Amino acid sequence: MEEIVLFCMSFIFIFLLYQFFIVRPAKKNYKNKKEKQPAEVKYLISRYKLDMKKVNYYQLLQIVALTSSFDISLICSLIMITNNFILRLLVGIISIILTILISYHLVYLFYKKKGMIKK
Secondary structure (H helix, E strand, O other), X not given: OHHHHHHHXXXXXXXXXXXXXXXXXXXXXXXXOOOOOOHHHHHHHHHHOEOOOOOOHHHHHXXXXXXXXXXXXXXXXXXXXXXXXXXXXXXXXHHHHHHHHHHHHHHHHHHHHOOOEOO
């Protein structure tokens, strides 16, 4: 039960931090026509050919914030479950790579289903 509470609290905390330090500045940069984008958005555009003319940028920022917050919270929870230091490092490294790749692939599938990918 403690792990679930830890996950929920860390998710909310990280999501709020992400909103204040990543999403809000990205919205301001987008309104001011500056080309600064979060790294996650650049990754989705370059890797999965996301069509930014069709995508609602503000919705994309919220999806990225939710995805990244979930990833970080999940990884922290997985690390806290293990007891051995070396095992924590191993679980952390493997789970970071797998979680990020899988979660952003799911975001890609979401946008692909909506038809917002360049062909």
